[in-house]
Amino acid sequence: MRSLVLIGHGSHLNGESASAVYRYAELIRERGLYDEVIEGYWKEDPSLRQVLKTTASTDVTVIPMFISEGYFTETVIPRELGLGHQGPVPPGGVARVLGGRTVRYTLPYGVHPAMTDVIVERAREALPDFSAADTALIVLGHGTTRNENSNRVIYHNAQTLRESGQFAEVHALFLDEDPKVGTWPEVVRAARVVVVPFFASEGWHTLETIPEDMDLSGPVTVFAENPHGPQTVYYAKPVGTHRAVADVILHLAEEASGASTEDGDPDHAHTAAWATVMERARQGLRLGEVLITCQSGVFEIRHALDEGMPGHELQTLVTPEGVRDATRRDEGGHHRPVHTLRNLPRGWRAVLNEADLKRAIHYLYPAVVEETYAHTCHVLRHTPWPTTARRQTGIYAKVQKATPAQVEAVAEDVCGGCLRTRLWAGRKLPHTFFDGVPGGIPCAEACTFLVAEVREEVSGKRGGGHTHNH
Structure with a gap:
């Protein structure tokens, strides 16, 4: 068996913060290369302190879903996972044996060399006929004065693309450090300009801050009177939301330090815990705020307060992801970062087979079993x-x-x-x-x-x- 764990930041306030990690987990899960793909978060359930307990295998690879090296990838995540490592992560990652599990922790996906190709793909989507004759590329990073490593990946990609000769000019600009993105009219000379945000997800910065700082009106903005003459700016989607990131994640996992040629064993405690839960579920189980029943090998989950309601009066869910998405917000629409708070929404029922039941319970109450x-x-x-x-x-x-x-x-x-x-x-x-x-x-x-x-x-x-x- 092999387990892959994707670690995101998450948020106590914004449910969309976890969406990119969920999406990549689903893309990789569909390929069937790992027995399980688990998501973990710094600010949501399952937490970094819990996530390794939820893996079924003794062979675990952990990928930090961050765009660059920095405080979280070098300090917070290794500390909370109990890796006994602090500081820069070596190119091959870090390998440790923890509680009988071999755990490999890699660099963040954003620093992988293949991300250069993702930048080009985003540029091509925004401007299919870009050329070395008249097109400049801006690789746009967040930047920070707190960690010098955070801008290194931006400069590296810009230099690599500059040397490739695909663009007339390539510039590295930032939101929060010099050279800032607002200076682009003075810096860029080419008539056509493609801006690719080197960000992990679509959010406040990509939707609001960057367009405001650059005076953009949409995906294509024409500037008739810039210092170097008329220019047209083509604004691309962030690199972190491109489907190819799933390939980058798998490359990182394959290149992880100490990667084994043989699969790991099932984790005995994990197996025993879930065998016990499944046995209880077949007989009817109250777990937290939900009621689990079984009939002819088909399981139903619903809010315990909806017991006895006709099925046609409830929204019917047929996948673990459906359960996850239906319960990420409470009745008032508020984000639920802590899944064991007594605010599970009502009005739904999930009809699942045994394999899907386990994942649905994991989404409802991560690490609880x-x-x-x-x-x-x-x-x-x-x-x-x-x-x-x-x-x-x-x-x-x-x-x-x-x-x-x-x-x-x-x-x-x-x-x-x-x-x-x-x-x-x-x-x-x-x-x-x-x-x-x-x-x-x-x-x-x-x-x-x-x-x-x-x-x-x-x-x-x-x-x-x-x-x-x-």
Whole structure:
């Protein structure tokens, strides 16, 4: 068996932040090269601390879905995965044995040499007949003064394309550092200009900031009186949303440090946990806010409060992805970064086979099966709040100053709306959903949502009682 894990940033506030990672996971899953493709996030479920527990294989390759090297790929992700590595990742990645799993961690996909070809493809989409005679290319990066590595991939791609001779000029420009994108009229001389954003996804910057900074009116903008004469700008889609990125991810996985020629074994604890859940599901299972029933080998999932409602009155879902998309927002349309908050929307039913049921449960309650089973076997490790706080870096290091009273006050508000029981705070959980208690789900460590709220509390920016709708 082989498992591939794609790591995204995610967001506590914006559900679209995770969409690109979901899309690439689906594209790679369709190819059947890995037994499973799992998504994990810094700001959503399954968290970086949980995601390795959700893999079925002892052979795991982890790809950071980031456009460049930097703080997250070099510090946050390796730390949260427990890799024992900090700093720049070597070209072949890092390999570690963790809990019986061989885990390979690679460079972010954005620094792979094949991304140069993706830039060209985006340029060709925007301007099919670009030429070395009259077309300039702008490779546009975000830029930051916090990590010198973040701009290196932009300059490298620009230089490679400059040397290729495909364009009359090639420039590297940035949003947040010099040379800034707003200077393009003074810098670029060619009559036709293709702008390719080297960004991971379509978002605020690509839809709003860049067009505003460049005075663009759409995909094609004509400037009649620029310093170097009339110019036409062709604005391309970001590189990170191109289908070819799926190929780049697979190349990274194949080139990973210590890549084995033999597949790994099934993870025994993972196998036992899911075998137990499937056995319960065949008999009828209440898990969190959902009810799972089985008839003639076909499983149905629905909100427990919709029990007894005729099927035709509910939206029918037939894929795990359908379950995922239908439950990413609550009844009020708010993003649900923490899936165990008691705000699962109603009005749907999923009809699935056994293989799809597992993935649907994973999307509904990531890592819950594995962690709850470990708790029932008395092998789930708890991480007390002080340990979690000491591990935080960057803007979150501030949570180390939180008093126990502050942490408890925030936790009462945030965790009061969650199905999990705070083992990390000393609470006891004698019975779980395996014993027929739907809300019997352990919480081994404070989640990133709570950490963020504690930071707001320490900063004096937090208003009470508002978190349950997130």
